[in-house]
Amino acid sequence: MPPVSPPLSFNPAGIELDRRQGLTRQLYEALRQRVLDGRLVSGTRLPATRDLAAALSISRNSVVRAYDQLYAEGFIESRVGDGTYVAQLPTSEKLSTKVSTGLLTGLSPALSTKRVNSSEDLDPEVIHIAGLARIKNNFLPSPPAGPPRAFRVGVPAFDLFPFEVWAKLNGAFWRKPDLEQLCYGDPAGDGRLRGLIAAYLRSSRGMQCSAEQIVITSGAQQAISLCAQLLVEPGDGVAVENPGYRAAGHAFALAGGRLHGVPVDSEGIDCQVLNTLGDCRVAYVTPSHQYPLGVVMSLARRLELLAWAERKNGWIIEDDYDGEYRYSGAPLAPLAALDRSARVLYVGTFGKVAFPALRLGYLVLPPGLVGAFTRRRAVDMRHSEVSTQSVMAEFMAAGHFQRHIRRMRRAALSRRNALLAGWPSGLPGVGELPSVAAGLHLTVRVDSLAREQQLLAQAVAGGVEVNGLSSYWLPSSATPADQRAGLVLGFAAVPEAAISDALARLRAAWQG
Numbered sequence: 001m002p003p004v005s006p007p008l009s010f011n012p013a014g015i016e017l018d019r020r021q022g023l024t025r026q027l028y029e030a031l032r033q034r035v036l037d038g039r040l041v042s043g044t045r046l047p048a049t050r051d052l053a054a055a056l057s058i059s060r061n062s063v064v065r066a067y068d069q070l071y072a073e074g075f076i077e078s079r080v081g082d083g084t085y086v087a088q089l090p091t092s093e094k095l096s097t098k099v100s101t102g103l104l105t106g107l108s109p110a111l112s113t114k115r116v117n118s119s120e121d122l123d124p125e126v127i128h129i130a131g132l133a134r135i136k137n138n139f140l141p142s143p144p145a146g147p148p149r150a151f152r153v154g155v156p157a158f159d160l161f162p163f164e165v166w167a168k169l170n171g172a173f174w175r176k177p178d179l180e181q182l183c184y185g186d187p188a189g190d191g192r193l194r195g196l197i198a199a200y201l202r203s204s205r206g207m208q209c210s211a212e213q214i215v216i217t218s219g220a221q222q223a224i225s226l227c228a229q230l231l232v233e234p235g236d237g238v239a240v241e242n243p244g245y246r247a248a249g250h251a252f253a254l255a256g257g258r259l260h261g262v263p264v265d266s267e268g269i270d271c272q273v274l275n276t277l278g279d280c281r282v283a284y285v286t287p288s289h290q291y292p293l294g295v296v297m298s299l300a301r302r303l304e305l306l307a308w309a310e311r312k313n314g315w316i317i318e319d320d321y322d323g324e325y326r327y328s329g330a331p332l333a334p335l336a337a338l339d340r341s342a343r344v345l346y347v348g349t350f351g352k353v354a355f356p357a358l359r360l361g362y363l364v365l366p367p368g369l370v371g372a373f374t375r376r377r378a379v380d381m382r383h384s385e386v387s388t389q390s391v392m393a394e395f396m397a398a399g400h401f402q403r404h405i406r407r408m409r410r411a412a413l414s415r416r417n418a419l420l421a422g423w424p425s426g427l428p429g430v431g432e433l434p435s436v437a438a439g440l441h442l443t444v445r446v447d448s449l450a451r452e453q454q455l456l457a458q459a460v461a462g463g464v465e466v467n468g469l470s471s472y473w474l475p476s477s478a479t480p481a482d483q484r485a486g487l488v489l490g491f492a493a494v495p496e497a498a499i500s501d502a503l504a505r506l507r508a509a510w511q512g
């Protein structure tokens with residue numbers, strides 16, 4: 001019998017904690033960093049929480065919380081009755097251990113000025129006429145209008161927004177405007193707001209970002225569109241999740257990108273397929289809550305995706321559109337927090353915490369890209385309107401934002417529960433409801449496209465808004481039509497009573 005090698009064990013010497021700062025986060029970061037840079041290899045046994053707490057002279061609770069977070073993110077695993085070990089992750093040589101210099105960009109300094117010279121159809125929904133990309137008439141159906149209804153997708157519980165607080169802050173801004181603020185400002189956005197966003201992302205997402213890396217945009221859509229304009233040359237391959245957020249695909253297609261729809265499995269975008277796409281250096285993903293399937297990208301997949309970008313000298317656009325909404329477990333570290341080679345452009349929005357029409361979002365850029373993005377924004381629109389930025393900065397600085405996030409998370413959870421509790425289960429041809437750990441919507445599979453269309457038509461007749469999963473796929477998808485079928489339901493837009501009422505109407509429409 002071959003000798004059994006004893007498990008590697010970890011020596012906590014070298015971990016230095018600053019007692020004036022949060023100990024849990026520092027310990028979590030120190031351990032995570034050691035896993036990522038290979039100092040702690042897969043299979044290494046971690047000390048028991050009591051022992052590590054004693055070795056570092058901190059409370060056991062701090063260690064338990066740090067372990068819990070690492071466990072939730074997949075960095076460590078526990079073996080029943082046998083302690084805690086570093087998890088099996090992609091081999092560390094595939095991952096970069098170098099710290100970003102922020103100098104590498106690979107970005108065309110002159111920005112993209114190439115045009116397609118023929119009427120070649122680079123994407124089925126973009127036509128090129130006289131060298132210019134045009135959108136087909138039916139390209140981007142408008143989002144549904146009218147007051148929020150069950151089960152509108154992409155809308156938070158904005159009936160709970162503290163409008164009086166906002167009005168007061170807005171009034172204060174305009175009553176005594178700072179004249180300097182009313183001149184042309186920084187194209188990257190209001191400096192105070194950028195600083196507050198950076199601080200928020202450092203504490204809520206573990207991102208090591210600074211105000212200088214942030215560019216304020218008019219919502220996530222404009223951030224994605226800027227990425228398309230600056231990272232994509234006509235004819236370049238762009239990987240998008242399929243099914244996915246079609247409006248992102250439209251932005252890349254309009255910039256001349258050739259869209260490659262990459263399947264999504266239970267761990268997120270399929271990196272094996274991504275690795276086969278030779279012409280592709282840009283990938284757009286929604287890791288914290290895949291849109292629309294709702295999958296949370298696993299840590300292993302996050303690391304594989306980062307390794308892909310590093311190998312390709314490519315870019316990952318990480319759309320964290322609804323990252324505030326997580327109902328169980330700690331949130332996973334965004335790709336941008338794991339990125340060691342400055343390949344991730346992180347997109348955030350206030351639209352899912354405040355309300356969509358606010359049109360306020362941001363990009364967190366690798367330092368080397370900030371200049372190009374800022375210049376492009378200056379040419380497009382100088383900068384975003386000043387009062388919304390300034391009022392949001394005050395809203396954040398005074399603590400209203402954090403309070404509001406907590407309120408919105410509670411409301412979305414309760415509305416989610418109302419949908420799950422009242423859902424008409426057992427409908428012919430309709431799959432089981434998924435468990436919903438994050439986000440503002442859920443997706444249910446349906447057996448066939450014909451059945452999906454029938455359910456949608458009946459829902460419309462009953463006055464209820466439900467989306468078909470089939471509309472989230474690229475038109476060129478190889479996936480058979482029946483496997484694209486499903487229902488997508490937003491659960492946060494209206495209060496519980498309206499959800500129950502809509503469910504009663506759906507039951508009447510679907511069960512006759």
Ligand SMILES: Cc1ncc(COP(=O)(O)O)c(C=O)c1O
Nearest residue numbers: 154219220221245291321349351
């Ligand atoms: C996945 C995803 N990304 C981005 C957006 C756009 O957000 P914004 O309203 O901030 O442009 C949405 C809107 O629903 C979305 O679902």
